[in-house]
Amino acid sequence: MEFFLDTADVDEIREIAGWGILDGVTTNPSLIKKSGRDFKETVREIASICSGPISAEVTALDTYGMVEQGRELKAELPENVIIKIPCTPEGLTATKILTEDGIDTNVTLIFSASQALMAAKAGATYVSPFIGRIDDTGHDGMELIAEIMNTWANYNLESKVLAASIRHPTHVLQCMQLGAHTATMPAKIFRQLMKHPLTDRGLDSFMQDWAEVKKAGNA
Ligand code: E4P
Numbered sequence: 001m002e003f004f005l006d007t008a009d010v011d012e013i014r015e016i017a018g019w020g021i022l023d024g025v026t027t028n029p030s031l032i033k034k035s036g037r038d039f040k041e042t043v044r045e046i047a048s049i050c051s052g053p054i055s056a057e058v059t060a061l062d063t064y065g066m067v068e069q070g071r072e073l074k075a076e077l078p079e080n081v082i083i084k085i086p087c088t089p090e091g092l093t094a095t096k097i098l099t100e101d102g103i104d105t106n107v108t109l110i111f112s113a114s115q116a117l118m119a120a121k122a123g124a125t126y127v128s129p130f131i132g133r134i135d136d137t138g139h140d141g142m143e144l145i146a147e148i149m150n151t152w153a154n155y156n157l158e159s160k161v162l163a164a165s166i167r168h169p170t171h172v173l174q175c176m177q178l179g180a181h182t183a184t185m186p187a188k189i190f191r192q193l194m195k196h197p198l199t200d201r202g203l204d205s206f207m208q209d210w211a212e213v214k215k216a217g218n219a
Pocket of ligand 1: 108132165
């Protein structure tokens with residue numbers, strides 16, 4: 001399973017990339033706004049820290065604009081940048097055109113299995129269903145991941161299912177059980193996934209015992 005960071009904060013990206021298990025990064029216009037920095041400069045820096053796919057989102061709403069922006073971003077930014085496109089009819093056409101150009105895409109803002117299937121048919125490299133935002137409406141976002149994974153099993157689709165809008169470690173654990181190919185999550189969730197009180201307690205006790213081994217001159 002691929003683990004992506006969902007942030008435009010380069011300090012966080014450096015921290016998690018340092019663990020050696022970061023497979024990619026997703027950004028969106030809101031995350032770029034939060035960074036307070038220039039869009040292209042930030043994506044360029046992110047792409048220099050992480051060699052995996054870095055999603056940069058188009059902001060045009062019409063097909064022509066999305067395709068132009070996608071081609072421009074691909075031409076100006078490092079090779080590992082992929083183009084994030086909203087799941088609209090215009091976005092589907094843009095995905096199809098960019099895919100024919102050989103450009104990798106991530107179709108975002110997916111809230112139903114039918115949207116995911118259509119994005120896959122358009123050639124999306126990644127399809128991004130948003131779990132947390134569905135939970136926020138009082139429904140179960142994880143059911144959508146299950147429906148999508150069933151659909152993928154039925155039709156043997158090539159696009160990777162990128163679980164997005166992840167709000168807590170249990171979302172990631174459930175995605176692992178359902179076989180989602182990728183999860184994108186904030187740095188906080190990477191830290192939560194790695195933390196276990198028994199690891200900390202076990203390490204403390206090994207260190208205390210080792211100090212006594214040394215004191216006894218046996219190390
Ligand atoms: C995914 O690519 C999106 O950037 C992200 O997961 C959205 O998450 P949010 O619902 O927490 O904003």
